Every structure is written in C-alpha cells, then in structure tokens.
Amino acid sequence: MNNAIYAGSFNPLTNGHLGIIKKATEIFDKLYIVVAVNPNKTSDFLWPEQRAMAIRWTMFENRIYNTETICHEGLIADLAQQLNVHYLVRGLRPLGDFENEYNMAMINHDIYPSHNLETIFLLADPQTSHMSSTLVRELLKFNTDVSKYVSVSTFEILKQNGYLKHVKDN
Numbered sequence: 313m314n315n316a317i318y319a320g321s322f323n324p325l326t327n328g329h330l331g332i333i334k335k336a337t338e339i340f341d342k343l344y345i346v347v348a349v350n351p352n353k354t355s356d357f358l359w360p361e362q363r364a365m366a367i368r369w370t371m372f373e374n375r376i377y378n379t380e381t382i383c384h385e386g387l388i389a390d391l392a393q394q395l396n397v398h399y400l401v402r403g404l405r406p407l408g409d410f411e412n413e414y415n416m417a418m419i420n421h422d423i424y425p426s427h428n429l430e431t432i433f434l435l436a437d438p439q440t441s442h443m444s445s446t447l448v449r450e451l452l453k454f455n456t457d458v459s460k461y462v463s464v465s466t467f468e469i470l471k472q473n474g475y476l477k478h479v480k481d482n
Contacts, residue, residue: 316399319346328440332403369465
C-alpha cells in the first residue's frame with residue numbers, strides 16, 4: 313500500500329492546501345494529513361486540535377475519505393518511520409518554496425538514509441498559488457472576508473472561534 317504524509321501547520325487550512333490534498337489523494341492509497349506542532353511557537357491563532365478538526369470537516373465536506381488527520385510534535389521523518397510511510401508530499405508555489413523544500417527533503421534523507429523517505433513535490437493550482445495561511449491571518453486582522461480562500465468548514469471554525477465577527481461584507 314502506498315501511503316504518504318502531508319505535513320504543515322495548516323493555521324488555517326487554505327484552499328491551496330486543499331488543492332494539494334486532492335492531488336495527493338488521487339496518487340496515494342492513504343494520505344496522513346499531519347498538523348505539525350512546533351513546541352517553540354505559541355499559537356496566537358487556532359490550536360492544533362482546532363486545525364485538525366477543520367481539516368477533518370473539510371475532508372468530509374469534499375468527500376475525500378482516504379485521509380487520516382493527526383497532530384504531531386516532533387520530526388516528521390520520525391513519524392514517517394513509525395507509520396512505515398516512505399513518501400512525504402509537499403506543495404510548491406511559483407516563488408520561493410523550492411529551495412526550502414529541497415533542503416528539508418535532503419535533511420530527511422540524512423536522518424534516515426535506510427528508510428528511503430522520498431519527497432514528492434506537487435504544484436499549487438494557479439488560482440490558489442498566491443495564497444498562504446499567513447496571508448489569511450493577515451486579512452482577518454483587517455476584517456477582510458476570507459471565504460474564497462478557505463473551505464466552508466474552515467470558515468465555520470474561524471467563525472466559531474471569533475475570528476469573523478467583524479468581517480466586512482463585500
């Protein structure tokens with residue numbers, strides 16, 4: 313069985329992430345969507361379990377059933393070895409992502425050279441390649457509607473957590 317891990321902070325999950333997930337679930341039998349928890353960062357936005365819930369609801373909303381969403385604190389390479397997964401999925405946007413992603417892929421090879429952990433790069437869709445979680449958070453600070461950048465489920469979780477109470481109508 314070919315399984316893969318798609319890890320990120322997903323704070324929040326964007327339609328760009330969703331596009332990568334849709335592509336990956338067509339390639340792999342099962343996709344572990346991993347909310348990576350960095351203990352050195354304190355979340356000033358959604359907590360990891362809230363992000364995981366948004367992802368689970370979004371998968372259900374989009375009828376994507378070959379995923380499992382988990383939170384993980386630690387190295388993704390360690391998790392891949394624990395789950396016996398040999399593929400990591402990474403999304404690439406047009407500008408700036410490749411060098412950082414390439415370096416991470418090489419480090420993962422160095423950590424477990426015998427595990428044969430390969431990184432699969434998937435290109436972001438042109439209509440979402442300009443968007444990031446950071447930009448969504450920034451737009452919310454300025455009371456801007458982000459509904460076209462996130463799934464309905466993510467939008468609902470943002471609303472439930474008080475991030476949309478002052479959003480201007482367009």
